[in-house]
Amino acid sequence: MPFTPPALTQDQLADLRIALLLFVIALGLRLVDHRRYRDTARVLRALRLTAIQAPHTPYFEKRDDRIFAVLPYVWLWLDVIAAQFVARAVDHWAGYLVLALVVAGRFRGLQEVGHIAVHGGLCASKPFQWAVADLAFTWPLGKARMAVRHVNHCRRHHPNPNRPDEDPNLIRFAAVGFVPGLSRTGFAVKLLHPLLPAGWVETMTTLAHDLTSDRGWRLAARLAVMAGVAGAMAAAFGWQGLVFGHLVPLLLIYPLFSWISVIAEHRWYARADSGRRMTDECTNGRPTDYSGISGWIVRQFVSPYTDSWHLAHSLYPFARWNHLPAIDAALKARNPDYARHLSHGLLIPGRGRPSALSELRERMCGNATGDLADWAAPPLSPPPLAGSDPA
Structure with missing residues (x-):
């Protein structure tokens, strides 16, 4: 008999009608944003990418467009709410699993839009975009506020990528044992670190640290916003919406996506001592x-927005995500150094090139590439884990 x-x-x-309406509105906002920032030729001229510039060349003068600094947060939260409506309509365990994955991906999107804001890349007013972020x-998801994130990311990480005792990401890696000398099995297990008991403890410890870094009215406001978001999810969508549409993504899946993205961003533990920036x-x-x-899945869930072109972002940190594909293409065509370590895909190598994680695995699990930094030779002693997630 045919399936009915x-x-x-x-x-x-x-x-389902409400979900469709919200998705259409979110898509419309994305299209408006895309149309607004499709002027890549002007960007390349402003960055003078007819010749290679020194890192951190100031971005072209930005218009004070505060409306467009707000829109990404709006469409991402619309995605979250629309996914909640779809999951409630389906009312099946598979639907709630998809809900958790989608919401975790939208949380990664919120993190990366905040990442652009911490560099001042959304509009001319840094205080405005920090307040919006x-x-x-940061308040709904319990992350470190933007002023703290600016110190960790812009002052500690960006000037010191892959430098021991200075890069907060490397300090975190050492603290959780993600260091050279791992077996291939150990490397695979560490990729799932946030899902393991030690990783969950790290997530909860970081959450507590980030919350208690504020005092007085800020702490009260943060707690009220967090409780308000969680309460709204529960009131509107029941316990399933709270658990699968908020808590599981926030405390398990989103930390996993964020962790993998940090691992894939740089060529960690590589030798880089030319002395030329x-x-x-x-x-x-x-x-x-x-x-x-x-690739679409990776860009939606693990490495959204600037994270998909992270080296171009490192060189031009003020650039909006809309312009990074053109900057990336221009750098590949003009700078042999930029394209020298080109990889394809996140997990599985392809097109005759390693993937982002396979190249790192070879360095950490046997140094087959021969470019392990001298300071990274095992064993590395783990320092105490301190501070918030700087990614």
């Missing part, structure tokens, strides 16, 4: 092509 899908109730149909990202940036980083369906 179950008839939908009026409530389910209403949920705090209200729409541009050369060392290109040695410590890798442009990675994410193509096809798997």
